[in-house]
Amino acid sequence: MLNHAPSVDSGEMVHRVLDESAVARFRSATRDGSGLPNECYTSPEWLKAENERIFARTWMLAGFCHDVPQPGDVSPVEMAGMPLIIVRDHDGMIRVFHNVCRHRGAVVVAKPCQRQSVLTCPYHSWVYGLDGSLRMRPHFFGGGRHDTNPGEDAPGLVPVRHAVWHDLVFVNISGDAPEFEDHWEPFARRTKDYDFGALRYATTLDFDVKGNWKLIYENFYDAYHVPTVHPKLEVFTPLDTRVAVDTEGPWFHNTSMIQEPQPGRGIGMPMYPGLDGKGQRTEWYFHLFPTTAIQIWPDQLAIFQLHALAPDRTMEHIHMYFVGDAATDEAYAGYRQDVYDMWNELNTEDFEIVENMQGARTSPGFDGGVLSPYWDPATQHFARLVTDFMH
Ligand code: FES
Ligand SMILES: [Fe+2]
Known part of the structure; x- marks a missing residue:
């Protein structure tokens, strides 16, 4: 009884914006590649088409x-x-x-x-x-x-x-996305050492961002900006401990190694049970296309959820989980607050850049950009995923 067919009008727009030359850049070697064109970040019609063609057709954290x-x-x-x-x-x-x-x-x-x-x-x-x-x-x-x-x-x-999955409820509105277990398998395979059942929900941090959801999402997996934008994070996990994002279907993932614990980052909270020495220093970043990110630190799980309200406005929620009583016990309240303060500071640093770029997405001096062969293959992969859903 439900009609999930995308509208014909949006099809014409999609093929005009993601024309053959744009798609060729997404599929070429990264040194000749680019990200998505400006209109994908500024057009209300484009966002309407994303609702129909991306958000309704894949698994979304609801x-x-x-x-x-x-x-x-x-x-x-x-x-x-x-x-x-x-x-x-x-x-x-x-x-x-x-x-x-x-x-x-x-x-x-x-x-x-x-x-x-x-x-x-x-x-x-x-x-x-x-x-x-x-x-x-x-x-x-x-x-x-x-x-x-x-x-x-x-x-x-x-x-x-x-x-x-544990506390998270995903939906596939169109009903015809791949089986959830298959969709989730790349994450499950890489996180066998983590006892997610030991986690308890603590709180949700909400942010109202004046930027397109894709700018926020692309920034999630961009490790390249850390030395410039996040001085404290650079001390905690220096860029030379970070690797470029690897991609597998809807998943983007990478890791970094903790060098110097700080308040809100690796101090005071219990770790996942059973982690070995390397696991106690490793951070995992998973990004599930299109709007979910999962950060696993030795002492916390942060679930990022984006909700696109307008081309230039997105709600970002960070759902915080800690191990056992550390999520709720008064004895850990100060350490939890350190974590929330850290996320607030880190996100504020990121949102300044996202809002900066949102303003510049009207400029004819930019139309998808010029990429770093080392850091930016993920940006091309993201553009390919968008193209596959939108076309
Ligand atoms: S009962 Fe009439 S609209 Fe619901
Ligand atoms: Fe950042």
Whole structure:
């Protein structure tokens, strides 16, 4: 019943912006390559097409199990410009639905709510179960004549394909992305030594950035800017301990080695159980196209989530996890605050550059750039991924 076909109009625009010469640069050797053209960062029509062609068609981090801890808890979220709900069913399972009533299309759940036994539409009070099934339609056959038993074929809430990894809930709105296990396998393969089950959620840091989501995302995996933009980070993990990003399908990953622990970076918090000596000094950076980043440090997990609001405005959320009681125990409150202060400082440094570049994406003096053969193959890979989804 759902139509996920991208619009014809957006197809013409996509082929004009990502024309043959642009695509050839993304696919050539990096010394002859470039990143994406300016219009991809400034055009409202382009963002609309990204919603249709990228965000709706791949696996996206939509929310968290901790947002719906108890049966009957409901968390509304917006993905790819569409309203969804994450629901904890009576049996404890996570379910995801399009948050739109099958009658006249009202949003069913506007705000997070807890311990609901059913979901009732605010317009004409159609009642849905936590499994999405339609349960009751008051006055459906006339005043006082209710449909109390709509039956199994009645129009329930439309389910959304989803997958859960520990606390994280991913969705694939189009329903036809590759299996989640296959999508996730490059990460799972490289992180076998980490006991993610030992982690507890601590808090989320929110940032409102005046920049395109792709500038923020491309900056995530750009290690090249660290000596210039992040002086403290350069002391912690110098550039000569960093390697260029490796890519595998939707994944970008690299590592660095901790040289000098600092407040908020490797001081005071317990490490993942069972890490060997090298593991206790290694940081892993994973970036899952298009909008998720996962940073694994020996004593924390930071999940980055981007939410594109406009071509030049993005919400960035950093969801913080620590090992066991360190996530919540008062004894660790000062060390946790050091970590949050560190992320705030680091992000502020990055956002100045992102906002700087956003302004310059209107300049005819730039149209995709000239790349470093060592650091920037990932920028080309990102442009290829965008092209593959958008074309
Ligand atoms: S729109 Fe939901 S009951 Fe009418
Ligand atoms: Fe940075």
